[in-house]
Amino acid sequence: MLTYLIRRLLLMIVTLFGVSVAIFLLLRIVPGNIADILFDSAGMIDPSEKQKIIADLGLDLPLPLQYWSWLNGVLHGELGFSYVSEKPVIDEILPRIPITARLAGLALVFAICAGVPLGVISAVKQNTKLDYALRVLSLSGLSMPSFWLGLLILMACVRWFGTIPIYDRAPASIWAWIAMLAIPAASVGFRSSALIMRLTRSSMLEILRQDFVRTAKSKGLSDNAVTYDHALRNALLPVITTIGVETAFLMGGLIVTETVFNIPGVARFLVEAIRWRDYPMVQNLVMFIAIVVVTVNLIVDLLYMLVDPRIRYSE
Amino acid sequence: MSRLLRRLAIAGVCALSLWTGAAQAQKQGGVLRITHRDNPPSASIHEEATISTDMPFMGVFNNLVVFAPDAKQNRLEAVVPELATSWAYSDGDRTLTFKLRDGVKWHDGKPFTAEDVKCTWDVVSGKVDGKMRKNPRKTWWFDIKDIVVDNPLQVTFHLYDPQPSFLVMLSGGFSPVYPCHVPAPQMRTHPIGTGPFKFVEFKQNESIRLERNKDYWKPGQPYLDGIEYSIIANRSTAVLALESGKFDMNITGELTPELVKDVQKEVPGMQCLVQPSNTQGNLLINRDRPPFDDAKIRRALVLSIDRKAFSDILSRGIYNIGGAMLAPPEGLWGWSKEFMATVPGYGADVEKSREEGRKIMASLGYSAEKPLQLKVSTRNIPDYRDAAVLLIDHLKNVYIQGELEPLDSAVWYARLLKKDYAVGMNVQGTGIDDPDVMFFENYTCGSERNYTAYCNKDLEVLFHKQSQMKDFEARKQIVWQIDKTLQEDGARPIVYQAQGGTCWWPHVKGLHLAVNSIYNHWRLDDAWLER
Numbered sequence: 001m002l003t004y005l006i007r008r009l010l011l012m013i014v015t016l017f018g019v020s021v022a023i024f025l026l027l028r029i030v031p032g033n034i035a036d037i038l039f040d041s042a043g044m045i046d047p048s049e050k051q052k053i054i055a056d057l058g059l060d061l062p063l064p065l066q067y068w069s070w071l072n073g074v075l076h077g078e079l080g081f082s083y084v085s086e087k088p089v090i091d092e093i094l095p096r097i098p099i100t101a102r103l104a105g106l107a108l109v110f111a112i113c114a115g116v117p118l119g120v121i122s123a124v125k126q127n128t129k130l131d132y133a134l135r136v137l138s139l140s141g142l143s144m145p146s147f148w149l150g151l152l153i154l155m156a157c158v159r160w161f162g163t164i165p166i167y168d169r170a171p172a173s174i175w176a177w178i179a180m181l182a183i184p185a186a187s188v189g190f191r192s193s194a195l196i197m198r199l200t201r202s203s204m205l206e207i208l209r210q211d212f213v214r215t216a217k218s219k220g221l222s223d224n225a226v227t228y229d230h231a232l233r234n235a236l237l238p239v240i241t242t243i244g245v246e247t248a249f250l251m252g253g254l255i256v257t258e259t260v261f262n263i264p265g266v267a268r269f270l271v272e273a274i275r276w277r278d279y280p281m282v283q284n285l286v287m288f289i290a291i292v293v294v295t296v297n298l299i300v301d302l303l304y305m306l307v308d309p310r311i312r313y314s315e
Numbered sequence: 316m317s318r319l320l321r322r323l324a325i326a327g328v329c330a331l332s333l334w335t336g337a338a339q340a341q342k343q344g345g346v347l348r349i350t351h352r353d354n355p356p357s358a359s360i361h362e363e364a365t366i367s368t369d370m371p372f373m374g375v376f377n378n379l380v381v382f383a384p385d386a387k388q389n390r391l392e393a394v395v396p397e398l399a400t401s402w403a404y405s406d407g408d409r410t411l412t413f414k415l416r417d418g419v420k421w422h423d424g425k426p427f428t429a430e431d432v433k434c435t436w437d438v439v440s441g442k443v444d445g446k447m448r449k450n451p452r453k454t455w456w457f458d459i460k461d462i463v464v465d466n467p468l469q470v471t472f473h474l475y476d477p478q479p480s481f482l483v484m485l486s487g488g489f490s491p492v493y494p495c496h497v498p499a500p501q502m503r504t505h506p507i508g509t510g511p512f513k514f515v516e517f518k519q520n521e522s523i524r525l526e527r528n529k530d531y532w533k534p535g536q537p538y539l540d541g542i543e544y545s546i547i548a549n550r551s552t553a554v555l556a557l558e559s560g561k562f563d564m565n566i567t568g569e570l571t572p573e574l575v576k577d578v579q580k581e582v583p584g585m586q587c588l589v590q591p592s593n594t595q596g597n598l599l600i601n602r603d604r605p606p607f608d609d610a611k612i613r614r615a616l617v618l619s620i621d622r623k624a625f626s627d628i629l630s631r632g633i634y635n636i637g638g639a640m641l642a643p644p645e646g647l648w649g650w651s652k653e654f655m656a657t658v659p660g661y662g663a664d665v666e667k668s669r670e671e672g673r674k675i676m677a678s679l680g681y682s683a684e685k686p687l688q689l690k691v692s693t694r695n696i697p698d699y700r701d702a703a704v705l706l707i708d709h710l711k712n713v714y715i716q717g718e719l720e721p722l723d724s725a726v727w728y729a730r731l732l733k734k735d736y737a738v739g740m741n742v743q744g745t746g747i748d749d750p751d752v753m754f755f756e757n758y759t760c761g762s763e764r765n766y767t768a769y770c771n772k773d774l775e776v777l778f779h780k781q782s783q784m785k786d787f788e789a790r791k792q793i794v795w796q797i798d799k800t801l802q803e804d805g806a807r808p809i810v811y812q813a814q815g816g817t818c819w820w821p822h823v824k825g826l827h828l829a830v831n832s833i834y835n836h837w838r839l840d841d842a843w844l845e846r
Contacts, residue, residue: 030725031723031725031726031729032723032724032725032726032729033725036724036725036726036727036728036729037356037724037725038356038448038449039449039728040724040725040727040728042356042362042363042364042365042449042451043364043365043451043743043744043764046449046450046763047732049448049449049450052448053448082519084354084356084357084519085504085517085519086500086503086504087504092519151551151552154551154552154555155555157559158555158558158559162559162560163559163561164552164555164556164559164561166547166552166556166561168561169522259548259549259552260549260551260552261552262545262546262547262548262549262552262556264518264520264521264522268520268548269519269520272354272519272520272548275724275725277725
């Protein structure tokens with residue numbers, strides 16, 4: 001187990017190094033830089049002023065030197081300054097992380113709490129009206145773009161309740177606070193819940209036809225015991241894998257949701273930073289996201305052991 | 316008799332409403348909440364050329380002079396003192412002396428003096444390096460010879476030539492007085508001004524907060540406790556948030572005429588104004604790149620444009636049609652209808668113009684079977700893209716087959732600078748409805764905003780001639796001629812003049828919007844909330 005953990009941690013470092021090189025190079029391959037964007041807002045370009053900005057920001061240095069300067073800074077906890085706000089990157093990123101983390105966490109909770117039980121019900125009640133209804137629901141979740149769903153929710157809230165659950169630094173009431181978090185989370189988590197529901201259903205259907213389930217039933221165990229203690233536990237393995245993958249995909253959904261619900265989180269900020277070619281901001285944010293994704297995947301792998309004791313990584 | 320009674324009743328209602336209107340006292344307090352469209356590139360007005368910076372930060376500053384808040388049209392006659400108390404011309408109008416307001420303090424407590432005025436215009440005119448990243452309006456101040464501080468409360472601008480528009484340019488939202496003692500990087504992130512509102516916070520992509528300046532030099536003002544701009548990038552969300560009452564108004568000029576209709580349908584009491592947004596759709600033709608080095612092809616291209624179709628399709632007929640100068644009645648300097656009819660491509664008979672265009676192209680060897688193929692480059696933003704698609708459709712009428720080339724914003728200006736384009740569709744704003752601003756900023760040889768590098772020395776003589784003229788009507792005649800020549804030369808053919816909408820809830824009082832500029836009325840020191 002320990003050997004496995006050490007091996008995985010070493011792999012994590014290699015992965016993150018690869019990500020750092022990739023993001024650094026990709027950003028520089030994309031045409032245009034911060035100086036171009038700054039002049040975009042001024043509606044003009046003065047070549048000498050542009051050159052001065054490029055020199056001030058060190059963008060005229062050789063790429064290996066720029067990369068080393070950034071990496072060295074990261075290793076020493078110095079993330080640099082945003083090209084746009086001219087404030088330390090850490091000061092820009094830190095307040096936004098909890099906002100996105102809360103939203104992502106809630107979306108995941110929603111996806112799991114809705115997806116797993118509904119998937120089980122759909123499998124147990126296979127080919128009934130309820131099953132058909134749930135399958136339609138899951139299909140709609142997969143096919144509905146989250147920005148469209150988000151706008152639909154906003155329009156409905158304004159039309160029916162005369163209010164709008166977009167981000168508010170100081171919500172008027174506890175209900176406003178709950179709505180402000182729960183509605184965007186449901187909006188972004190809907191797609192994931194649909195995926196989890198479909199996967200749980202198919203996985204459950206496969207497990208329910210296994211010999212050990214028949215044996216459990218013939219032993220006289222109750223339907224609930226068979227379904228939840230035996231079948232579900234075995235059916236959860238692929239579901240856990242999906243949840244791990246969905247955590248990474250959630251980032252894409254969050255960009256849209258944060259934009260539609262005007263939530264000042266990391267995801268929306270990342271898009272803006274890319275648009276501005278704010279290299280320090282993008283590099284550090286992508287690294288942060290990479291660390292989260294790699295860590296979540298490690299946790300998912302470790303969870304396999306808990307769910308299925310037959311799995312022993314050391315072997 | 317009944318008609319008389321009805322008239323009396325109507326007169327009574329009118330009189331009552333006038334009386335109650337006059338009796339409304341400004342209320343102190345409340346925070347004005349405004350939706351903002353995007354993240355301002357910085358808080359430094361002098362370094363930017365966008366309403367995204369100008370509107371939220373104008374309340375932090377004061378100018379020497381401003382357009383009277385209640386003046387519906389920004390013009391020379393509407394200029395009133397602000398940090399200056401008076402001004403006087405001498406030396407054949409080549410010297411302009413301002414007496415300054417005493418006792419005004421910057422938000423950090425330091426006193427405002429004539430040095431600050433000198434400092435500001437020494438930097439923006441490019442005479443001194445003020446460490447600004449960008450200086451987009453350097454060309455505005457071409458006429459400044461020297462600035463002399465006579466004493467702490469008096470400053471004199473020495474001009475090369477008389478320039479009536481100089482005062483007009485000093486009055487715009489883009490001409491605040493900056494403090495000498497605050498470095499440029501700080502002005503970009505934490506601006507210090509003398510204005511009615513102090514800067515509190517600018518959170519990237521989130522919000523801008525200003526609070527009441529209790530020591531403001533206008534006693535009792537401002538009435539608002541503060542202003543909060545929330546950056547809502549998604550326009551649909553912003554509109555819904557405004558309709559729900561979460562915000563009091565939207566950033567000016569951001570709503571399309573169609574959206575304004577929707578908002579007023581959803582909230583019948585909402586106050587809205589659709590006005591020229593001082594932005595124009597114009598064509599950039601690379602006259603250095605064959606075949607556009609041939610004036611005949613440039614002319615054929617211009618003759619293909621049906622400006623009314625642009626207006627009808629992009630804004631259901633609301634957009635103005637004119638040349639470089641904003642069309643009347645909102646614009647001061649735009650062509651009359653009769654004059655416009657004499658400008659090639661502006662006649663009512665579009666088909667006739669296109670026929671002429673086809674003849675030109677045919678004489679150069681092009682035809683429907685063998686069209687001229689080119690790329691129409693534009694920024695990958697809906698306003699730009701939609702106009703470019705229409706343009707491509709119009710070009711087909713004169714045997715030109717265009718292909719859309721949408722470019723990322725980061726690439727757009729770099730490509731313009733390198734002149735790496737054939738034809739570009741551009742949308743561009745102008746701060747003030749004034750010929751000096753328009754001509755010197757966009758059409759003088761060597762100006763940084765002269766994207767096509769159009770250079771006509773003879774015309775430049777006329778730029779200077781009109782700039783020195785005091786007689787409005789005589790000056791207007793020259794301005795019309797210049798504008799006509801610019802369109803004939805294909806310097807940067809104007810396709811449409813856009814309009815934008817601003818909406819606010821009825822409880823927002825004391826807003827003054829001018830019809831010929833969206834950039835100049837956001838001090839908000841006399842705005843208040845009736846809640």
